[in-house]
Amino acid sequence: MAAVAVAAPPLLETRGLTRVFGGLVAVSAVDQAVRAGTIHAIIGPNGAGKTTLFNLLSGVLPPTRGEIRFGDARIDGRLPHQICRLGLARTFQNLQIFANMTVLENVIVGRHGRSSAGFLSAMLRLPAARAEAQAACTVALSWLDFVGLAPRADDPAGSLPYGQQRLLELARALAAEPTLLLLDEPAAGLLGREKDNLADLLARIRSSGVTVLLVEHDMGLVMSVADRVTVLNYGKKLFEGSPDEVQADPDVVVAYLGAPEGA
Amino acid sequence: MSKLAHPSSLLPYGSLLLLVLVAPHLPGIRSFRHELVLVGILAIVAIGLGLLMGYAGQVSLGHAAFYGLGAYTSGVVSKAGLHPLVALPIGLLLTGTLAYVVARPIFRLHGHYLAMATLGLGVIVFTLIRQLEPITGGQHSLIDIPRLEVAGFRFDTDLSYYYLVWACTCAVVLTGRNLIDSRSGLALRAIHGSEVAAESLGVDTTGTKVKVFVLSAVLGSLAGSLYAHFSTVLTPHTFGLELSIQLVVMVVLGGSESVFGPVLGAALVTLLTPIMREMSRQITGGSGGQVEIVVFGLILMLMMVFLPRGLVPGLAALFRRRAAAPAPIGTLGPAPVPAGQAVETGALGAVRADPTGREPG
Amino acid sequence: MEPQHLVQFAIFGLNIGAIYALIALGFVAVFSITGIINFAQGEFAMLGAMIAAWLVRAEWPLPVAGLVAVLAVAAVGALLELGVIRPAGSASIVTLIIITIGASVLFKGLAVMAWGPDPVRLPPFTAGPPLRVLGARLLPQDLWVLGTTAVVVVGLSLFFRRTLQGKAMRAVAMNRYAARLMGIDARRTSTAAFALAGGLGAIGGIVIAPSASAYWDMGTGLGLKGFVAAILGGMGAGGAVLGGLVLGVVEELCAGLAPSGFGGYKDAVAFVILLGMLFFRPGGFLGRVPGRGGL
Ligand SMILES: Nc1ncnc2c1ncn2[C@@H]1O[C@H](COP(=O)(O)OP(=O)(O)OP(=O)(O)O)[C@@H](O)[C@H]1O
Ligand SMILES: [Mg+2]
Numbered sequence: 053m054a055a056v057a058v059a060a061p062p063l064l065e066t067r068g069l070t071r072v073f074g075g076l077v078a079v080s081a082v083d084q085a086v087r088a089g090t091i092h093a094i095i096g097p098n099g100a101g102k103t104t105l106f107n108l109l110s111g112v113l114p115p116t117r118g119e120i121r122f123g124d125a126r127i128d129g130r131l132p133h134q135i136c137r138l139g140l141a142r143t144f145q146n147l148q149i150f151a152n153m154t155v156l157e158n159v160i161v162g163r164h165g166r167s168s169a170g171f172l173s174a175m176l177r178l179p180a181a182r183a184e185a186q187a188a189c190t191v192a193l194s195w196l197d198f199v200g201l202a203p204r205a206d207d208p209a210g211s212l213p214y215g216q217q218r219l220l221e222l223a224r225a226l227a228a229e230p231t232l233l234l235l236d237e238p239a240a241g242l243l244g245r246e247k248d249n250l251a252d253l254l255a256r257i258r259s260s261g262v263t264v265l266l267v268e269h270d271m272g273l274v275m276s277v278a279d280r281v282t283v284l285n286y287g288k289k290l291f292e293g294s295p296d297e298v299q300a301d302p303d304v305v306v307a308y309l310g311a312p313e314g315a
Numbered sequence: 316m317s318k319l320a321h322p323s324s325l326l327p328y329g330s331l332l333l334l335v336l337v338a339p340h341l342p343g344i345r346s347f348r349h350e351l352v353l354v355g356i357l358a359i360v361a362i363g364l365g366l367l368m369g370y371a372g373q374v375s376l377g378h379a380a381f382y383g384l385g386a387y388t389s390g391v392v393s394k395a396g397l398h399p400l401v402a403l404p405i406g407l408l409l410t411g412t413l414a415y416v417v418a419r420p421i422f423r424l425h426g427h428y429l430a431m432a433t434l435g436l437g438v439i440v441f442t443l444i445r446q447l448e449p450i451t452g453g454q455h456s457l458i459d460i461p462r463l464e465v466a467g468f469r470f471d472t473d474l475s476y477y478y479l480v481w482a483c484t485c486a487v488v489l490t491g492r493n494l495i496d497s498r499s500g501l502a503l504r505a506i507h508g509s510e511v512a513a514e515s516l517g518v519d520t521t522g523t524k525v526k527v528f529v530l531s532a533v534l535g536s537l538a539g540s541l542y543a544h545f546s547t548v549l550t551p552h553t554f555g556l557e558l559s560i561q562l563v564v565m566v567v568l569g570g571s572e573s574v575f576g577p578v579l580g581a582a583l584v585t586l587l588t589p590i591m592r593e594m595s596r597q598i599t600g601g602s603g604g605q606v607e608i609v610v611f612g613l614i615l616m617l618m619m620v621f622l623p624r625g626l627v628p629g630l631a632a633l634f635r636r637r638a639a640a641p642a643p644i645g646t647l648g649p650a651p652v653p654a655g656q657a658v659e660t661g662a663l664g665a666v667r668a669d670p671t672g673r674e675p676g
Numbered sequence: 677m678e679p680q681h682l683v684q685f686a687i688f689g690l691n692i693g694a695i696y697a698l699i700a701l702g703f704v705a706v707f708s709i710t711g712i713i714n715f716a717q718g719e720f721a722m723l724g725a726m727i728a729a730w731l732v733r734a735e736w737p738l739p740v741a742g743l744v745a746v747l748a749v750a751a752v753g754a755l756l757e758l759g760v761i762r763p764a765g766s767a768s769i770v771t772l773i774i775i776t777i778g779a780s781v782l783f784k785g786l787a788v789m790a791w792g793p794d795p796v797r798l799p800p801f802t803a804g805p806p807l808r809v810l811g812a813r814l815l816p817q818d819l820w821v822l823g824t825t826a827v828v829v830v831g832l833s834l835f836f837r838r839t840l841q842g843k844a845m846r847a848v849a850m851n852r853y854a855a856r857l858m859g860i861d862a863r864r865t866s867t868a869a870f871a872l873a874g875g876l877g878a879i880g881g882i883v884i885a886p887s888a889s890a891y892w893d894m895g896t897g898l899g900l901k902g903f904v905a906a907i908l909g910g911m912g913a914g915g916a917v918l919g920g921l922v923l924g925v926v927e928e929l930c931a932g933l934a935p936s937g938f939g940g941y942k943d944a945v946a947f948v949i950l951l952g953m954l955f956f957r958p959g960g961f962l963g964r965v966p967g968r969g970g971l
Contacts, residue, residue, distance in 0.1 A: 110515050132514040142515050150508030153501070160498075161505045165517020167498055171526055174497030175490035185498060228516055372770050376777070420955045427713055430773055431903050432954055435947030438900065442944040556896060560781055567774060605793075608785030615778025616760050619771050623764075 063088040063232055063263050064109070069118035069128075071104055071287075078104040080287035081118070086232070091254060091264040093274045095298075096284035097308060102267040103145050105284070106234050109265075110142045111135040122232065137165040141230035143221040145237045145267070151210035155201060158209050158220055159192035162227030195223040199253060215246045222253070232263045239270045251277050275299070283307065327575060331488070335481045339474055347586070348473040352545060354585045355480035356538045359487050361565040361577030363534030366491060368563075369571025370503035371527040377433030378562045380440035381532040383554030384410045385539025387444060387451055390460045390549050399463050403540040407533050414532030418525045429528075437559055445551040457549040476545050483541065484578070487534060491574040494530075503527065561588075564611045567618050570625015579627055584611075680811030685932040686925055687809070691818050691887070693924020694825035695721070698880035699902025700909065700916035701832065702873035707911055708849035709862075709869040711769055715776040716756065717877055718899020719783035724749045724878025725890035726787055729796040738801065746878045752783075753874025757867045780895065787892040795889035798882065821883045828879060829917055836913070841868060897943060901927075904950045923949065 062085035071079040079101045086092045094102050107113040109120060111132040120128040127135050141162070150158050167188055169181035196202045199219040204212065212220060218238055225233055235254075239247050247270065254277045257264060268274050274281060274295065281298045283291040285307040291298060298304055339348050364378050388406035393399045417436055421429050444451050451457055463470040463479070470476045494500050505513035506520050514520045543549060561584055569580030588607050595606035622629060699717055706714045724745050731741035760775050801820045806813040836842040847855040848865045856862055880898070881890065888894075905923045909915020923946060931942040 112511055112515065131519075132511075133517050133519045136515055136517040144512065148509040148512035150505050150512065152504055152508045157501060157504075161501055161513065161518070162516050164498065164502055164505075164513075169498050171494060171499055171530060174499050175494045177493050181497065188498070224512075224516065368770070372768065374770055374774060374777070417951065427711075427769060427773065428907070428954060430715075430777075431713060431900070431907075432951060434900060435904075435950045439944045439947050439951075442941060446938075446940045560777070563774065563777065605785055605788045608781055609789065610785075612778045612780070612782025612785055615781060616775050617778075619767070619775045619778065620760055620764050623767060623771055 062086055063123065064265070065121045066109075067119045067121075069105070069108060069120060070116050071101075071108055071113060072116045077287050079108060079115075082284075082287075082289050084282060084289065084292075086263060086265055087280075088231075088263050089258065089261060090279040091258050091266055091277050093266045093268060093278035093281045093295075094284060095268065095271075095274060095281060096290070100284040101287040102284055103236055104287075106142060106236050106265075106267065109135075110140060110234060133165065136228060136230075139229070139231040140234065141225040141228040141232075142234035143218070143225050143236055143238060145240065147214075147217050147221060149209045149212075149217050149220060151208070153209055154206050155209050155212065155220055156189070156192055156196065156205040159195055159224050159227045160188050162195070162224040163188040163191060165228055192223075192227055195227045198226065198256075199223045200249070215242045218242065219250075226257070226262075230262060232265065233257065234265045234267075236267045237269060238266070239268055239273050247273060328489075328492075331575070331578075332485065335485060339477050348477055350586060350589075352473060352477050352480050353542075354582045355477070355484040356541050356545070357562070357565065357585055358484050358578040358581035359538040359541070360535045361562055361569075361581045362484075362487050362491050362574055363531030364562050365566045365569075365571035365574070365577035366494070366527050367531040368566050369576075370495070370500065370507070371524040372507055373524065373528070374430045374563060375433040375528070375531070376430050376556070376559050376563065377435070377437030377440070378531070378535050379554045379556070379558035380433075380437040381410050381414065381535030382539040382542070382558070383440055383444055383551075384413070385536030386543040386549055386554070387457065387539075388536070389540035389543040390457045391450060393461050393544070394457070394459065399461065399540070399544055400465070403537070406536045406540050410536035411529050411533045414529045415525065418528040419521075422521045422524045422528070434556070434559075437556060441551060441555050444554060451551070452549075454551065458547070460543050460547045460549070462547065463544040470544070480541055480545070483537070487537075488574045488578065495574070499523065499526075560611065564614055566625075567615055568626060570627040570629075572624060572628055573631075576625045576627040580625070678811075681932065682929075683810045684812035685928045687812055687814055687818060688932075689925030689928035690921055691821050691924065692884070692928065693905075693921035694821050695880040695884045695898065695920070696901045696905040696923050697825060697917045697920025698828060698876050699898055700905035700920045701829075701913060702876040703903055703906040704909075704911055704913050704916045705845075705869045705876070706873045707906070709845060709852075710761070710772070710866050712761070712772045712776060713903070714870070714873060715773065715899065716780040716783060716895075717873060717902060718895030718897070719780045719787075720749050720753060720874045720877025720895070721881030721884075721898045721902075722787060722890065722892065722895035723752060723783060723881070725798070725881035725885040725894070726791055726796070726892070727878075728882045729798050729885060729890055730791060732798060733796075738799065742882050745882060746875050749878035750871040750875035753877075754867050754871040756874075757870035761866070761870070762863065780899070784892055784895065791892065793892060795891040796885075797889045798885040800886045801883075815887070817886050821887075824879065824883050825917075828876065832876075832913070845869065901946045904946045904953075907950060907953055 064086040066082055066084045069079055069082045096102055108115050111130050115128050119126060122138060122140060125138060167184050169184050173181040196205055199222055201216060201219055239250055251273055278295055281295050282289060283304050290307055291301050291304050338344055360378055360382050364375060367373050367375055385406040388409055389402045392402035392405055421432050445453055470479050502518045502523055505518055510520055565580030565584045566577050568583055569576030591607045591610060699721055702717045706712055727748055728741045728745035731744060732738055756779055761772060764771060764775060800817045802816050804816045806815050836846050844860045845865050847860055848862050852862055905920035906916045908919030908923060927945050930945045
């Protein structure tokens with residue numbers, strides 16, 4: 053059994069993935085595989101290219117060079133909505149809540165790729181469209197319940213406190229029923245108790261079979277939940293290993309704390 | 316989604332329906348039936364434009380062209396002997412196709428160019444209408460367009476046409492409201508809220524915007540067809556830039572968040588323009604027939620600065636304030652934050668204000 | 677078709693193209709710095725021409741009238757930014773665009789109220805017989821148009837490269853955020869961009885007023901074509917000048933070479949080009965990437 057698991061192709065794989073902004077190489081020839089069913093953390097100092105990597109994976113930015121495989125499909129060059137429908141969902145480091153909607157409506161948008169009613173059936177309120185809307189509402193509520201936001205379903209999303217807005221983004225992404233979930237600094241700005249809750253949610257998400265790619269600066273959280281850790285620095289992959297190996301690696305320590313001869 | 320069941324949400328629809336039914340018989344308004352037909356027709360165009368402006372976040376300065384295309388297709392085709400009800404869908408198809416061809420590349424590239432591209436489209440269509448004299452009659456007008464006749468009933472009085480047009484307007488109001496409340500409407504609002512989040516959640520942002528644009532063009536064409544069989548005479552200058560701008564004024568005035576905004580805007584602009592002209596003629600003693608242009612310009616600028624959501628949300632807020640619990644003053648801004656939560660958000664704002672907000676190592 | 681006719685159309689085209697170029701530069705300045713497409717840009721030209729003509733009728737000497745008109749319209753541009761664009765604050769770009777549409781409509785309405793609907797003309801800047809160039813007629817006013825445009829373009833380029841304000845504007849156009857970090861007041865730059873756009877438009881309107889008459893509604897066509905020129909040039913300053921000249925020449929050649937009876941289509945030529953560009957070469961014919969453009 054174990055041999056089969058190792059031989060299985062990774063859920064996500066990049067080859068030579070590169071993104072250049074003007075003269076700046078934000079992501080530089082990154083080869084990275086992510087195994088299904090794991091929580092894979094990406095860490096690195098500010099400006100290392102983590103968010104840019106997410107933007108490339110989710111199709112928000114086209115890569116300058118390199119390829120991305122997700123499941124059986126090449127997804128580099130595809131548009132974000134197409135990638136989402138293949139089963140990849142994400143959250144944003146700088147929150148992208150739909151502040152003009154209620155909390156529940158935010159999560160219902162997450163169902164968009166999983167539903168199909170078009171303009172015409174919506175305008176005529178055809179029974180199929182109504183049933184679909186009803187179902188989307190039910191599923192959305194269950195995800196709100198999962199992250200503990202169900203009591204606030206009908207509040208304006210903009211009125212949620214910061215930590216709950218992060219949870220709302222998580223619920224919204226989960227509502228898309230992804231096989232791969234990209235979380236960009238989900239713990240940023242969370243208070244201690246909220247972080248524990250998040251770690252708990254992440255473990256439950258993994259056990260439900262969803263693979264998680266996690267960008268996070270909170271090392272406590274990374275070390276407690278991640279199965280594997282990749283370190284980026286200046287856009288390049290510096291190191292990959294288990295959480296324990298990462299902590300022991302001298303290069304990583306230098307990248308994080310700065311070279312001793314600096315300053 | 317659960318809004319529908321709530322009886323209070325049906326109130327505006329019921330009032331509109333009642334108003335539409337009795338308006339042409341009210342003393343004092345009876346003599347304005349002709350204008351009321353025009354209000355209904357232009358409201359259809361304005362609702363379409365409102366969906367585009369409020370939900371796709373785009374301005375069109377060429378909606379008069381779609382209106383004109385519908386009108387002239389109906390006029391020309393029905394004069395050639397086909398039934399008006401055959402001419403109408405031909406117009407819809409033609410206009411929809413044109414809108415699709417124009418919108419697809421523009422939305423993909425640079426949305427802000429749409430306003431200019433539609434303005435250019437308006438000029439091209441206007442020029443074609445004026446120049447293709449053998450077909451459109453050009454400056455000499457297209458005359459003797461047959462009246463609408465269905466199953467032996469001729470819509471040849473203002474009153475019968477009034478009910479026909481407003482039946483269409485009400486249908487457009489209803490379907491427009493359905494659209495706003497649907498999955499697609501939610502997707503459009505999501506695009507407004509955060510385009511990058513919307514597309515990452517599976518919303519085809521370009522495709523959805525294009526669909527709204529095509530829909531609004533098709534509504535323009537429908538209204539144009541209705542106009543053709545009402546006026547029976549078409550002149551090029553009816554479909555110029557001036558009308559396109561009036562349509563934008565209607566939407567801005569009423570607001571584009573609900574389908575009622577454009578209807579109110581259409582009524583105000585259509586009914587007040589002749590009054591403004593008359594007043595300025597009396598004040599200046601003759602020449603000053605352009606005062607409405609100044610007023611339109613001021614409306615566009617001042618509404619955008621002081622009441623960007625239009626009159627209808629403002630009125631609705633006022634209405635709700637009367638009816639229900641008192642709301643804080645200044646609810647006209649987007650996404651009002653309930654007063655009770657202000658403190659909470661403020662406290663966490665400190666966390667958010669620190670851009671790093673993370674522990675070392 | 678005689679060759680001298682071609683030359684004649686080219687001269688007409690370069691003339692009107694120079695005006696398009698000036699207006700296009702106004703579009704580029706405002707768009708690069710604020711992201712707004714300023715629909716009142718054509719009305720700046722109209723206001724410049726009408727104010728100058730009005731002052732000349734009041735017996736002001738032409739150079740003074742022209743200068744005052746340019747300054748006045750630059751002030752109008754600045755006031756537009758200060759009065760309505762800035763108070764609208766962080767509104768969406770579309771909201772801001774609607775404001776400029778409103779301004780354009782307002783300027784037209786005020787112009788027709790102030791000066792009536794009839795066209796007016798400025799006298800040619802200098803009298804004199806037409807020159808002969810390859811068999812075609814070149815009026816002294818044509819030289820004024822081309823000369824003024826050349827001076828403005830050179831002056832503008834010096835302004836952007838040599839002066840502090842100009843450099844600040846270029847910095848903001850390149851990266852608003854970084855410019856703010858460098859201590860540049862981006863809001864003042866926006867005001868300056870609108871003032872500059874006003875001045876450029878007014879110059880265009882004034883130099884064309886002797887050969888084409890000025891009237892309240894002249895700005896719509898000029899503005900549209902200036903925009904087409906700006907798009908042709910990929911929303912960059914150099915491209916805008918080239919775009920204007922090319923558009924002018926193409927337009928005149930189309931009108932001149934088209935069979936009789938098709939003259940009425942002349943105004944549509946620019947928009948056919950515009951739509952064609954948006955479909956096939958959105959970055960302008962110089963192949964720039966679509967985006968904020970540059971100065
Ligand atoms: N759209 C863009 N245009 C130009 N440069 C960009 C853009 N996005 C990111 N960059 C640059 O690319 C580099 C990597 O940025 P990125 O946001 O990916 O870093 P990060 O690892 O997510 O950092 P942080 O931990 O601060 O979130 C940075 O130098 C950033 O300035
Ligand atoms: Mg980041």
